[in-house]
Amino acid sequence: MAEKVRCEKCDRNFPSIDALSMHNASKHSSTVIEKKKSNIPMIIIAIILISSFWFVYSSSGKNTGDVINENIQENKDTPIINNNQIQKITLSMKGNYYPNTINVKSGIPVEITLDSSVRGCYRSFSIPKLDVSKYSSSPTDTIKFTPNEKGTFRFQCSMGMGTGTIIVE
Numbered sequence: 001m002a003e004k005v006r007c008e009k010c011d012r013n014f015p016s017i018d019a020l021s022m023h024n025a026s027k028h029s030s031t032v033i034e035k036k037k038s039n040i041p042m043i044i045i046a047i048i049l050i051s052s053f054w055f056v057y058s059s060s061g062k063n064t065g066d067v068i069n070e071n072i073q074e075n076k077d078t079p080i081i082n083n084n085q086i087q088k089i090t091l092s093m094k095g096n097y098y099p100n101t102i103n104v105k106s107g108i109p110v111e112i113t114l115d116s117s118v119r120g121c122y123r124s125f126s127i128p129k130l131d132v133s134k135y136s137s138s139p140t141d142t143i144k145f146t147p148n149e150k151g152t153f154r155f156q157c158s159m160g161m162g163t164g165t166i167i168v169e
Contacts, residue, residue: 086111091125091164093117097155100164106150112143124158127166 004013005020009028014020087110092098097118104110114123114136125143126133130153132145147153147168156163 085109089113090115091118093119093122093162097122097162097164102155102164102166104147104166104168106147106168109144109146113139113141114143115139120157121159122157122162125155126158127153127155129153130166 004015005017006013007020007023007028009024012023014023085108087104087108089102089104089110090113091102092115094117112125114125116139118136123137124133124135127145130145130147130149132143132155134141134143135158136143147166150168153166153168154163155166
């Protein structure tokens, strides 16, 4: 019967020298211990990065302390009308177009600007029933039209994902 071989470092018995050699290579090798130690800083860095990412992106677009119903955001104020009689509206992005209800006056030109928070397909803006459709590539682009028909109209992105309402009075 073969004699058992004992590991001097952890006091375990092995059936052969080969088994002891494999054990020593995987458990007591200085490179294995160094690799285990070198993983600790990487794990800590990964946890910090993931936590930072979560903190920044989970709170973006929301004001602490404010209760916002993201499905119904209405701008009851009259849009800014400058001396040239143009109604100027700036839309931003807070889960959807914000504000997602706009009030304008019939017969007065409207200029809608999409600010830098509006991204992706939401930059392709349309009001189908008023034949308004434009891709706004930057916040300096404006979407210009004159609503002559009174009523409530849906505005949307090109894919219909982002929506809102424009009320022409």
